[in-house]
Amino acid sequence: MAADYVPPVQKGFGQLVDSLFLLVLVYCSLLAPLLLKAPDKAAETQTASTQVSWRELGQNAAMEAQWRKLGYDAQQAKPIITTRFDYEIEPVSLIVTALVIVGYFVFVLRVSDRQYRQVIAEKFGE
CATH class of the missing domain: 1.20.5 (Single alpha-helices involved in coiled-coils or other helix-helix interfaces)
Incomplete structure (x- = not known):
């Protein structure tokens, strides 16, 4: 009669190395596009001397309140609101x-x- 098969067991260190390797791969794949993206020229040329209002940014009172809760004023929120996502x-x-x-x-x-x-x-x- 054949003995029962007992598969080899991976040690804890091997599992740790495998997990860390996969974590590094995922992190690098998510971070790489940010590191390889060219700087945005529109954001660099923006001057802080021009005052902007929430109305000019197309924000109503409720939106303005939410921006303020996040700690943004109109000038700080302008680049976030006006910059469109690049698809x-x-x-x-x-x-x-x-x-x-x-x-x-x-x-x-x-x-x-x-x-x-x-x-x-x-x-x-x-």
């Missing part, structure tokens, strides 16, 4: 992100394949 897809960032994801997927498949073959060999004595 352009940058090809280089997209390709780098895709390569990192595909590379990690291939790595996981290769390691899993190797471990799967090892389990089959141990279980069936190939």
Whole structure:
């Protein structure tokens, strides 16, 4: 009669290294677009000498109250309100992100394949 199979157990240190590695990958993939983005010229050329009102920014009294709760006055909120989100897809960032994801997927498949073959060999004595 064959003995029951007992799979190898990953040590706590290995799990910690795996978790930290994945955490670093996620953090870098989220931080990279911010680091690679060119500075906004409109924000640099803005002067603080011009006073702006909440009405000029298209904000009503309720919106103004919420901005004030957040600690912003009209001048501080102007760049946030007037700057539109950039929804352009940058090809280089997209390709780098895709390569990192595909590379990690291939790595996981290769390691899993190797471990799967090892389990089959141990279980069936190939």
